[in-house]
Amino acid sequence: MRKFPLKGLLSRPLSEAAPEVLGEVEELGIALRQKLGRSLAIRLVDAGSCNGCELELQALGNPIYDLEQFGLKFVASPRHADVLLVTGPVTRNMEVALRRTYDAMPAPKWVAAVGDCARDGGCFAGSYAVVGGAAKVLAVDLYIAGCPPDPRALLQGLLGLLERASTGT
Amino acid sequence: MSDIFDLISVPAPEFRTGPMARHKVSRAEWQLAIDELARGGLSLLSLWASRGAVHMALRRGETGEIGVISVDSRRKTFPSVGVQHPAAQRLERAMVDLFGLSASGAIDARPWLDHGVWGLRHPMGKTSEQAIEAMDYQFLPSEGESLHQAAVGPVHAGIIEPGHFRFTTQGEIVVRLEARLGYAHKGVDALMSGVDARASAHLAARVCGDSSVAYGWAYAQAVEAALGVEVPARAIWLRALMAELERLANHLGDIGAICNDAAFGMMLARTSLLRERVLRECDTCFGHRFMKDVIVPGGITRDLDGEALRRLRVLTGEIGEAFAPLVALYDATASLLDRTVGAGVLSPELAQNFAAGGFVGRASGRDFDARRDLAYAPYDQLEFSVPTRRDGDVNARIWIRIDEVAQSLSLIGQILDGLPQGAIAAELPSRGAAREGLGLIEGFRGDILVWVKFDGRGRIARCHLRDPSWFQWPLLEAVIKDNILADFPLCNKSFNCAYSGVDL
Numbered sequence: 001m002r003k004f005p006l007k008g009l010l011s012r013p014l015s016e017a018a019p020e021v022l023g024e025v026e027e028l029g030i031a032l033r034q035k036l037g038r039s040l041a042i043r044l045v046d047a048g049s050c051n052g053c054e055l056e057l058q059a060l061g062n063p064i065y066d067l068e069q070f071g072l073k074f075v076a077s078p079r080h081a082d083v084l085l086v087t088g089p090v091t092r093n094m095e096v097a098l099r100r101t102y103d104a105m106p107a108p109k110w111v112a113a114v115g116d117c118a119r120d121g122g123c124f125a126g127s128y129a130v131v132g133g134a135a136k137v138l139a140v141d142l143y144i145a146g147c148p149p150d151p152r153a154l155l156q157g158l159l160g161l162l163e164r165a166s167t168g169t
Numbered sequence: 170m171s172d173i174f175d176l177i178s179v180p181a182p183e184f185r186t187g188p189m190a191r192h193k194v195s196r197a198e199w200q201l202a203i204d205e206l207a208r209g210g211l212s213l214l215s216l217w218a219s220r221g222a223v224h225m226a227l228r229r230g231e232t233g234e235i236g237v238i239s240v241d242s243r244r245k246t247f248p249s250v251g252v253q254h255p256a257a258q259r260l261e262r263a264m265v266d267l268f269g270l271s272a273s274g275a276i277d278a279r280p281w282l283d284h285g286v287w288g289l290r291h292p293m294g295k296t297s298e299q300a301i302e303a304m305d306y307q308f309l310p311s312e313g314e315s316l317h318q319a320a321v322g323p324v325h326a327g328i329i330e331p332g333h334f335r336f337t338t339q340g341e342i343v344v345r346l347e348a349r350l351g352y353a354h355k356g357v358d359a360l361m362s363g364v365d366a367r368a369s370a371h372l373a374a375r376v377c378g379d380s381s382v383a384y385g386w387a388y389a390q391a392v393e394a395a396l397g398v399e400v401p402a403r404a405i406w407l408r409a410l411m412a413e414l415e416r417l418a419n420h421l422g423d424i425g426a427i428c429n430d431a432a433f434g435m436m437l438a439r440t441s442l443l444r445e446r447v448l449r450e451c452d453t454c455f456g457h458r459f460m461k462d463v464i465v466p467g468g469i470t471r472d473l474d475g476e477a478l479r480r481l482r483v484l485t486g487e488i489g490e491a492f493a494p495l496v497a498l499y500d501a502t503a504s505l506l507d508r509t510v511g512a513g514v515l516s517p518e519l520a521q522n523f524a525a526g527g528f529v530g531r532a533s534g535r536d537f538d539a540r541r542d543l544a545y546a547p548y549d550q551l552e553f554s555v556p557t558r559r560d561g562d563v564n565a566r567i568w569i570r571i572d573e574v575a576q577s578l579s580l581i582g583q584i585l586d587g588l589p590q591g592a593i594a595a596e597l598p599s600r601g602a603a604r605e606g607l608g609l610i611e612g613f614r615g616d617i618l619v620w621v622k623f624d625g626r627g628r629i630a631r632c633h634l635r636d637p638s639w640f641q642w643p644l645l646e647a648v649i650k651d652n653i654l655a656d657f658p659l660c661n662k663s664f665n666c667a668y669s670g671v672d673l
């Protein structure tokens with residue numbers, strides 16, 4: 001057990017294992033702090049995704065992307081959240097839960113639709129069981145494209161949202 | 170009346186290379202099959218409906234042969250399977266919701282997928298515009314002193330899929346858990362009807378995000394079997410390579426995540442790095458981190474060059490090296506083992522009865538792996554073992570996955586060494602006869618079944634996809650009983666059942 005922290009102390013940071021990504025991620029972080037100068041609390045609602053988008057959102061927490069180093073943090077309650085991330089085509093079975101989660105968030109609040117499904121229903125559009133995208137239920141401030149968007153796209157997307165939030169557009 | 174076992178007589182290699190025969194049986198014969206399921210002579214591979222009939226895919230315990238039988242349901246009823254064989258209950262309820270059938274004799278007539286908000290009923294059957302009453306869902310009762318209910322979901326605290334859990338506890342002890350799912354229901358069965366094989370493949374890869382490869386493969390195999398397409402060897406080997414990479418990434422991520430739910434966050438930090446390493450290599454070699462859409466009916470869309478093979482060889486070496494000390498750490502951390510050993514025990518009898526696949530079954534003595542027991546290429550030419558244990562607790566499920574990481578690494582090595590040359594895709598016949606095919610692939614959670622029926626014009630008349638979690642979710646409810654509520658996240662993660670995969 002002691003070997004791990006010891007090795008950690010004596011070796012370079014783990015994150016250097018992927019310099020090409022880290023460079024970008026670091027720049028994002030600096031821009032982020034300059035823009036907002038504070039932390040941002042994020043709440044996710046899976047509105048019927050295939051789970052692919054969640055896997056990449058989870059990856060934001062690994063030591064390479066380390067979301068929290070930028071002050072971005074997933075929170076357990078919508079009452080603590082500034083940003084609502086929506087994944088999935090918004091199934092009819094999740095529509096009420098999605099709306100209620102949004103209603104529980106304090107203002108000001110933003111909504112980001114994550115993944116091609118949340119944009120317009122993706123390949124599930126037109127189904128009797130699907131509303132067809134987050135914008136059919138909530139006012140969406142930002143779309144992050146991809147199926148699923150990879151962690152870098154997710155970080156870039158969140159930065160875009162912060163830009164808009166801080167300029168008030 | 171024929172002996173029901175005579176109808177369950179197709180050996181594994183046969184259904185994988187040609188159309189799957191289906192036997193129409195009388196209600197009496199259907200009942201015989203149900204009796205055998207309840208007795209344990211047969212195990213249930215799946216249960217589904219199409220217009221006018223209800224089908225069951227079955228496997229014979231003794232010989233491993235399989236078969237598909239159908240009973241007529243044009244009068245809107247069929248003899249309930251779930252009444253005698255609980256593993257079938259939710260499949261049956263889902264089917265009743267979609268097709269508007271009634272399972273005669275069923276003890277649980279509550280809707281499953283239909284939450285009353287679709288604006289219609291029975292979308293796959295004779296559709297009616299009268300929706301069911303939305304809020305009218307009764308959870309199973311518990312009786313006793315000082316019982317307390319906790320309702321969790323469908324929106325969860327973490328970054329996970331939607332589902333509702335209703336706990337009844339006495340103090341800290343869970344007396345009953347009942348899950349209510351269906352929140353991720355997207356109507357995949359309906360979307361897959363009437364489209365061509367390619368469009369459907371796109372959907373199959375989006376049924377369950379962490380198993381895109383396994384689903385893509387199971388679906389492609391069903392289509393190829395139905396149409397009698399011979400897939401080039403190189404494509405099959407590369408499919409297996411992707412399937413093992415997918416298994417590896419999922420096992421690595423989940424082993425850490427389970428430990429994280431036992432408050433040992435460092436393991437997750439370490440294994441998530443390894444997982445990320447695998448996903449990036451998948452991206453470099455196959456053009457997508459989850460290798461979505463690489464598998465198509467007929468073959469694959471992307472070949473690997475020598476450089477990619479070299480990279481993957483380096484990857485397996487690195488993962489093997491970095492993983493070993495983590496395993497040693499797990500095994501030597503008493504405070505962690507204190508949480509995982511003895512928590513959430515699944516008995517071998519239940520695992521067997523439900524024919525639970527994957528690490529859930531194998532950690533409870535069910536020695537089954539579709540790669541070996543319903544063998545398919547290239548696994549019939551590769552060497553691997555199927556780890557099993559009988560203790561059935563969280564610790565056992567972790568160890569099965571640890572052992573499977575080693576097996577996958579070895580398989581990847583063997584595939585890289587033996588990869589045949591040649592084409593990577595075969596042409597699909599543009600129009601074919603009305604035919605049916607079966608695909609069965611071992612995903613990381615267990616065996617995934619896909620049954621597909623073509624109409625005479627090269628379009629899919631009906632496609633049924635059965636996730637391994639259908640036979641695992643109900644067991645989680647059994648396992649958590651008498652554990653403390655605080656251990657639920659740990660037990661749940663050690664099962665890691667799919668939501669979207671079963672909600673469809």
Ligand code: SF4
Nearest residue numbers: 049050052115116117
């Ligand atoms: S966008 Fe793609 S990965 Fe995300 S939920 Fe939809 S199908 Fe899954």
